[in-house]
Amino acid sequence: MTAAPGLRGRHDAGRGRAPEGGPNPEEAAADKKRGRIGQLLVLPGFTFLLLFFAAPVVVLLAMSLYTKAPGAEIGQFEPALQFSNYAVVLREYWDVLVRSFAFALAATLAALLIGYPMAYLVAVRLRAHRLLQGILLVLLIAPFFSSFILRTQAWKQILADEGPVVGVLRALAVLPEDGRLTATAFAVVCGLTYNFLPFMTLPIYASLERLDTRLLEASGDLYASPMRTFRQVTLPLSMPGVFAGTLLTFIPASGDYVNAALLGNNRDTTMIGQVIDSRFFRVVDYPGAAALSFILMVAILVLVMAYIRRFGARNLF
C-alpha cells in the first residue's frame, strides 16, 4: 500500500457509512478496487444462495400454480396458473394453519417464562461464581448436543400412559383416572417449548451478560423495589435478547412437525408441517403442498414484519 497516512485516515472515516463525495480520483479508484474485492468475496456464496434458496422459492411458487392434466399419472403436473389451488388448501387447512401459529405462540410464551429466569440466574445472579456459571452455561446448550428426535421420543415415553408422570398425576388426582398426557395438545406444546428453549435462553443470556450490575445497585439506592428495578432497568436492557429469542423460537416452532407427529394425535393436534409433508410424500399433491408452504412462508414473514414494526427494529441484532 502506497497511500499517504493522512489519506488512509479519511478512508476509514468513510468506511461504515456512505462513501463521502470527495472528488479525489485516487481515493475513488481505491474505493472501486475495494468494492470489487468485496463483490468477489460475496459472489460464490451469493450465487449458491441464488441457486439453492432464491430459485427454489420461485420454483415452489410456480409449482403451487400447476394443474393436474386429466388422465395424468400420479406425480405428473402441468405448468399453469391455477390460483384456485390456494383457495382449495386454505379452505381445507385453515384450522390447521391457525392451530400451528397458536401452538407456536404458546410454546414461545412458555419458553420465555422458563428461559428468562434461567438466563437471569446464570448471567446475573451467578456472575461472581465463575465456575458454576461456566457449568450452567454449558448445560444451557446441552440439548443441542443430543439428538432432537431422541429427546422428543424420550418425552413421549416419559409422558406415556404407563410412564411415571401420568402415574403420579393420577395418584394426586391432578389428572382423572383415565387422563393422559401423550396425544394431547398439551404434550405437543411441551415438546415444542422444550426443543426450542435454547434458542430463547441463549440470546437473553447474551444481552443479560452485558448488563452492568451497578445499574441495579443504583436503582436500589434510589429506593426502587426489586420488582420496579426489574421492570424499569433489567427488562428494557435485555429486550434485544428477548426480541431475538422470541423470533428464533416462534419461526421454527410454527413449521415444526416432529413434535406434533411424535407427541400428538391425528385429530386435533395436526400442525401445518405434517400436512405439507404428507401432501408431498403420501398424497403426491405437489401443487397443494407447494401452495401450503408458500402460505406458511408469507404468513410468517407478515407476522414477523408486524412484530418488528411494533417492537422496533432497534432491538434487532
Next chain:
Amino acid sequence: MRQRIGRWIIPVFGGLAFVYLLVPIAYIFAFSFNDAGRTNLVWRGFTLANWLDPCGAPQVCQSLVNSLQVSVAATLAATVLGTAIALGLVRYRFRFRNTADLLIILPLATPEVVLGASLLAQFLNLGWNLGFATVVIAHTVFCMAFVVVTVRARVAGLDPKLEEAASDLYASPLATFRKVTLPLLLPGIVAAALLSFAMSFDDFIITNFNSGSFDTFPKFIYVAATRGIPAQANVIGSSMFLLALCVVVTGQVISYRKRKALAAR
C-alpha cells in the same frame, strides 16, 4: 421476609428449569443401558451389551457414518462461503450489498419445512436424484446463514487499526489476512463451524425432504420410532452428547487459561 422469598425464587425456579432441560437427556442415557431386546420402551434391567456392540442393530452405524459425512461436507462448504460473505459484507461497500444482505438473512426467517419443500421442488424440477449431494446442498443453505451471522459479529468487532498497522509494516494484503485478520477471526469461525456441524448433524426436517432413500442418523431414528428405536441409537446419542460436552468444556478451559495468562502478563 418478602425479601428472602424474592432472593430464592429465581434460583429455585431456575434450578427446576435446568432439571426440566436435563430430564430427557438423562432418560436417553439411562435407557442406553437397558436390556431392551427389540423395543426400548420399558426398563428391563441393566446391561452393558449395547455399549459393547453399538453397531449391533442393523443400519444404526451406517446412518451415523452418513450423517458424519454430510455434516463435515456441509460445515466445510458453509464455513468457507459464509466467512467470505461476512468479510465482504462488513468490510466492503458495493452495489447490491443490501440485496445480498437480505438474501442471506431470509433463510433464517424461513421455517424448515418451507426450505425443505422449496429445495425438493427445485431438485424435482432439475431432475436430480435425491441422495448425499442434495442433502449436503440443503444443509449448506441453512448452515451458511448461521455462519454469516456469527462471523459477521466478530468481523464488526475487529479493530481495523491492527490490519492497517500490518500494511504499514509492508505486509502484503494476503500476508495481512493470513497473519492478522484470520487469527483474530478464528474463534468466531470455529464457533460458527461447530454450530453448523451441530445443526447439520441434528437436522431432520430438511433432510427428510431432500434425502430420498439416503438415511441420516435422525432420519433413521424417526423411521425406527414407529416400530421401536433400538437401544444402540441411545448409545450413539449419549456418546455424541459426551463428545460435544468434552469439546465445549475444552474450549471453555482454553479460553479461561488464555484470559488468565493475559491478566498475568
